[in-house]
Amino acid sequence: MLSFNQLLEHVNTAMAALDLNRQPDRLYAPIRYALSLGGKRLRPTLLLMAYNMYRDDTERVMPTALGIETFHNFTLLHDDVMDRADVRRGKPTVHKLWGDNTAILAGDNMLVMAFRMMQQADDAHLRQVMDIFSATAVEIDEGQQMDMDFETRMDVAEEEYIEMIRLKTSVLLAAALKIGAVQAGATAADTEALYDFGICLGLAFQLQDDLLDVYGDYATFGKKIGGDILCNKKTFMLINALARADKAQQQVLGQWLAATDYVAEEKIAAVTHIYDMLGIRELAAKRINAYFDKAVAALDAVSLPDERKAPLKELACALLQRRS
Amino acid sequence: MLSFNQLLEHVNTAMAALDLNRQPDRLYAPIRYALSLGGKRLRPTLLLMAYNMYRDDTERVMPTALGIETFHNFTLLHDDVMDRADVRRGKPTVHKLWGDNTAILAGDNMLVMAFRMMQQADDAHLRQVMDIFSATAVEIDEGQQMDMDFETRMDVAEEEYIEMIRLKTSVLLAAALKIGAVQAGATAADTEALYDFGICLGLAFQLQDDLLDVYGDYATFGKKIGGDILCNKKTFMLINALARADKAQQQVLGQWLAATDYVAEEKIAAVTHIYDMLGIRELAAKRINAYFDKAVAALDAVSLPDERKAPLKELACALLQRRS
Numbered sequence: 001m002l003s004f005n006q007l008l009e010h011v012n013t014a015m016a017a018l019d020l021n022r023q024p025d026r027l028y029a030p031i032r033y034a035l036s037l038g039g040k041r042l043r044p045t046l047l048l049m050a051y052n053m054y055r056d057d058t059e060r061v062m063p064t065a066l067g068i069e070t071f072h073n074f075t076l077l078h079d080d081v082m083d084r085a086d087v088r089r090g091k092p093t094v095h096k097l098w099g100d101n102t103a104i105l106a107g108d109n110m111l112v113m114a115f116r117m118m119q120q121a122d123d124a125h126l127r128q129v130m131d132i133f134s135a136t137a138v139e140i141d142e143g144q145q146m147d148m149d150f151e152t153r154m155d156v157a158e159e160e161y162i163e164m165i166r167l168k169t170s171v172l173l174a175a176a177l178k179i180g181a182v183q184a185g186a187t188a189a190d191t192e193a194l195y196d197f198g199i200c201l202g203l204a205f206q207l208q209d210d211l212l213d214v215y216g217d218y219a220t221f222g223k224k225i226g227g228d229i230l231c232n233k234k235t236f237m238l239i240n241a242l243a244r245a246d247k248a249q250q251q252v253l254g255q256w257l258a259a260t261d262y263v264a265e266e267k268i269a270a271v272t273h274i275y276d277m278l279g280i281r282e283l284a285a286k287r288i289n290a291y292f293d294k295a296v297a298a299l300d301a302v303s304l305p306d307e308r309k310a311p312l313k314e315l316a317c318a319l320l321q322r323r324s
Numbered sequence: 325m326l327s328f329n330q331l332l333e334h335v336n337t338a339m340a341a342l343d344l345n346r347q348p349d350r351l352y353a354p355i356r357y358a359l360s361l362g363g364k365r366l367r368p369t370l371l372l373m374a375y376n377m378y379r380d381d382t383e384r385v386m387p388t389a390l391g392i393e394t395f396h397n398f399t400l401l402h403d404d405v406m407d408r409a410d411v412r413r414g415k416p417t418v419h420k421l422w423g424d425n426t427a428i429l430a431g432d433n434m435l436v437m438a439f440r441m442m443q444q445a446d447d448a449h450l451r452q453v454m455d456i457f458s459a460t461a462v463e464i465d466e467g468q469q470m471d472m473d474f475e476t477r478m479d480v481a482e483e484e485y486i487e488m489i490r491l492k493t494s495v496l497l498a499a500a501l502k503i504g505a506v507q508a509g510a511t512a513a514d515t516e517a518l519y520d521f522g523i524c525l526g527l528a529f530q531l532q533d534d535l536l537d538v539y540g541d542y543a544t545f546g547k548k549i550g551g552d553i554l555c556n557k558k559t560f561m562l563i564n565a566l567a568r569a570d571k572a573q574q575q576v577l578g579q580w581l582a583a584t585d586y587v588a589e590e591k592i593a594a595v596t597h598i599y600d601m602l603g604i605r606e607l608a609a610k611r612i613n614a615y616f617d618k619a620v621a622a623l624d625a626v627s628l629p630d631e632r633k634a635p636l637k638e639l640a641c642a643l644l645q646r647r648s
Contacts, residue, residue: 027469078432082425101406104428105469108402109433112461115439119454126451137436145351145429277351 002307004315007048007058011041014062015069030094030106031113034073034177037089043176044069049315050180050194053308060122061183064129067117068176071133074110075140077103082148111137118179126185132182136175143167150234154242154257161239162203170202184283200295201316204288210235211284214272226268232257236287237280241271244278292320325632328639331372335365338386339393354418354430355437358397361413362393368393373639374504376463376519377632384446385507388453391441393502398434398465401427435461440558442503456506460499467491474558478566478581481619485563486527494526517625519633524619525640528612532644534559535608538596550592556581560611561604565595568602616644 002010020032044065048058079085080093081103087093095103114133121129146164148158177194186194212221213228214237228235245253253274256267275281295316299309316322326334344356368389372382403409404417405427411417419427438457445453470488474480501518510518536545537552538561552559569577577598581592599605618639621631 024466024469024473027466037630053381078428078484082428101472102469104402104406105465108435109434109462109465111435112458112465115454116458116462117346119458123451127443127447130439130454134440134443138433138440138456141429141436142348145348145426148425148429149348149350173591191546262372 001054001311002048002058004035004045004049004311007052008045010058010062011048011065011069014066015041015044015067018066022167026098026102027106027109030098030102031110031311034077034094034106034110035070035095037073037091039073039089041069043072044173045175046198046315047176047180049312050177050186051184052180053302053304053312054181054186056182061180062074062118063117064179065176067114067120068134068172070110070117070180071114071137072172074107074114075144077110078106079144081107082144119195121179121183129179132175132179136171139167139171139241139276143169143171153234156239158236158239158243161234161236165203165206166199169206170199173202174198190302190304193298196298197295197302197316199311200291201319204291204295205219205319207236207284207288207291210237211281213237214275215281226264226272229268229271230264236284237275238271240283241275241278241280244280245274249277250273288320292316292322325376325380325635326372326382328369328373328635330367331376332365332384334386334388335368335372335393338390339368342390350426351420351430351433354422354426357421358401358418358430358576359394361397361415363397363413365393367396367496370497370522370639371500371504372616373636374501374510375508376504377626377628377636378505378508378510385403385504387441387444388503388507389500391438391444391457392496392503394434394441395438396462396496398431398438399468401434403432403468405431406468445503445507452506453503454504456499459603460495463491463495467493467495477558480558480563482560482567485558485560489527489530490523493530494523497526498522508611511627514626514628517622520622521619521626521640524615524622525643526620528615529643531560531608533613535605535612536563537561537603538599550596551590553592553595554588560608561599562595565599565602565604565605568604569598573598604616612644616640616646622644 015035018035020035022028027247047061047065047068051061052058076088077094080088081095081100085093086096093103094106099107115130117127118129118133143164143166146160147168150161150164159321174195175198177198181191181194210228211234213225213303216225218225227233228237232238241253242250252270256262256270259267296313298311299316302309339359342359344352344359346352371385371389371392375385376382384619400412401418404412405419409417410420418430422430439454442453442457443450462579464591467488467490470484471492474485474488474607497520498519501522502515505518534548534552537547537549537559540549542549551557556562565577566574576594580586580594581593620637623636626633
């Protein structure tokens with residue numbers, strides 16, 4: 001069995017070896033750029049990890065791992081166009097460099113390329129792999145639309161938010177694990193358990209992201225603190241604050257959400273103060289713990305000896321910054 | 325065997341029966357709208373026609389026919405965003421009604437939906453169908469980028485133009501025929517011959533479109549005459565005029581291409597006059613005939629009795645406005 005880092009290295013090598021030198025170059029240059037920006041490569045590595053729990057010949061499923069990563073990068077590329085984002089992984093976004101039209105078209109091509117990579121699954125698993133992958137792609141698209149819909153709504157319920165992040169974030173982690181396990185010939189019970197593990201891990205990870213945006217520190221979080229607060233993002237934190245605030249707190253929150261001219265630090269401090277008073281940090285931490293526990297329980301249900309499951313459990317702990 | 329119109333009716337019935345009532349509605353409303361605008365439904369009907377040459381149970385391959393049509397409508401939707409087109413089939417475009425972001429996302433979803441429909445091919449043909457379809461999707465994307473690149477170029481060669489329309493228009497007609505034939509269990513020689521038929525038919529059809537933009541009449545063409553001339557589109561007509569013009573004609577053409585303030589009718593008349601002098605109409609007609617003849621020869625090579633091939637031959641004649 002290989003470690004997370006060993007499998008990640010295999011993924012990086014295979015990504016770098018992709019032949020993307022087709023014509024017209026104005027279409028493939030942005031695709032090469034988008035796929036060279038790096039990132040955690042978490043999803044393809046998860047796929048290989050799930051496969052590697054059962055079998056050693058991980059190179060056999062590398063095309064599908066690259067398909068998952070190419071798909072993920074397609075979603076980032078189109079999301080950046082929709083969000084008018086200027087920067088991705090510290091570099092200018094594709095639409096900033098090549099314009100919106102080429103960004104749309106390059107994304108479309110990456111989506112098709114992802115399907116072509118998934119289609120390299122062997123005959124015995126082709127249909128199942130394609131079904132999981134394409135159903136997941138539809139769900140992620142639906143999650144992105146929900147996310148956009150939430151921007152203009154003030155009445156987003158926590159359940160709706162959880163459903164949105166399940167679709168937008170969790171299902172791809174879960175599908176990566178499931179596609180890996182399916183290709184290894186795992187039982188239906190095992191593949192479902194791994195899928196559930198991925199869903200719960202994704203939910204915990206996203207809620208942690210919401211929490212760290214308020215209470216993290218820049219050095220470990222890697223992003224500026226308070227970004228969600230400044231753009232009024234309907235996170236787990238804000239949704240619960242709006243639901244729990246008394247009249248006075250509602251009014252203060254409402255004023256900050258409507259404000260157009262303010263000092264960033266003051267808005268962050270004021271909103272954080274309300275979160276403090278309402279115990280939103282503890283609420284989020286509790287939910288993260290609950291999802292982590294559910295993830296661990298799902299992994300426990302996989303019918304393999306503990307040592308085969310250890311790398312996934314360690315990864316879950318590392319992602320959620322836990323010791324055990 | 326069923327006629328073109330009978331198969332078209334089956335396609336229309338199946339399209340109307342698609343269940344597109346998923347959530348979020350803001351994503352599926354534009355998809356329902358885009359798929360309800362109609363159009364010729366030429367591509368799915370071609371797929372059924374190719375299948376029907378060999379077998380009678382055409383309903384078996386209907387999901388793949390709908391996949392081809394859904395894919396085609398995805399390309400129109402994203403092309404309309406890129407071209408800032410306000411109208412499609414006499415109705416406002418999706419991005420005009422719902423905004424660019426939802427148009428991008430709805431298109432992405434339709435692309436994935438198209439793959440999901442193609443994945444309904446039976447086990448024996450699944451891989452081949454998916455390979456043809458996804459390779460074609462990549463080519464169409466490349467053709468669209470070439471088309472965009474041509475907008476800012478004055479030195480487009482005829483061969484480049486033919487390659488662009490092959491990718492942007494012909495390969496999907498050809499793939500529809502091939503996917504139909506593959507699922508019917510046709511020989512490799514037959515499926516390739518049908519593919520070639522589709523390529524040549526598509527090229528002839530596009531060149532005829534270029535010709536009718538200049539020399540057609542509004543009643544039969546269904547579009548305003550001179551649209552390509554007004555937007556300086558690098559059509560077969562303009563490319564050949566630029567290549568054949570003498571110095572004086574070059575200068576006149578150049579002035580009209582650079583003009584920003586002019587009377588539309590005057591520009592159309594002046595450019596058409598140059599085409600007249602250079603014999604561009606006859607040149608285009610000759611090329612259309614040559615591609616038509618190649619299409620017929622490809623169809624002749626299909627190893628079936630003539631009566632099985634008659635509907636496709638009639639369709640080719642009808643599309644190219646010929647008597648035989």
